[in-house]
Amino acid sequence: MATHSALQTEIQRRGPWLEQEDRQLTMFVTRMGERKWDSIAKASGLERSGKSCRFRWLNYLRPSLKRDRINSEEEEIILKLHKKWGNKWSRIARWLPGRTDNEIKNYWRSHLRKKFPIQLEGSWKNLHCKVKHGKPEKLSLRHDQNERDVPLYNHFELSNLEITSSPYETRLSNWISNPLMNEKQEVNHHEECNNSEFCFYYPNMNYARRDDQSDHFWDSLTPLWDIE
DNA sequence: AAGCGGCTCAACCGCCTCACG
């Protein structure tokens, strides 16, 4: 005898969404908010799973979504962030308003992966950084115990910080929270490393340079640790 | 015109995390 949940699974629709389903879902999400997807699925009478409803809304029905194709500016951002974070699609998507992680993932697979085949040459393991006096002795970038890459903001061991709201920390906080700026500053720091013991290893810098990297793009860079 | 292969993208799957009881 089939269980209740099994029966529920049996009657759940799959495959492409109908216009009527879209209308229904939109109506209920507008009423109930973008939460409790299982409740929305049940309340709306849609024979879909909560997950399926969530996916449809987030990737297709949400009013804030852009409908046009990904432009060159967005492509550039995707490239930059993918260099930095790898396949962290949802994280990348946060920097592209109106784009979904699914869209970016698909775009990467169909366009950029072929264009830029080798993106991850370096390892994130055992990367260390010595920092000037009064600043962290070591910043480490590492994988977690399961060998998965830990989000960038988790890589930094700030326990050595002696002054909690120092200019350095403020700077670091800003730096971490802005991925585009991060790359500029990381790159700059990397280049500084040539003649310095204060080296910040940034594995992704082995990637091919973009044309604008040799021009004004890098001119405005300021080192992370340069604090007035 | 038909067959084939590649591409695109919507949708699903499975695993993980986190909140809550």
Next chain:
DNA sequence: GCGTGAGGCGGTTGAGCCGCT
């Protein structure tokens, strides 16, 4: 502290489309 369920996320699949031969 533990179990459970919902939500989030990255990987994968498959249908439909298009261009080439």
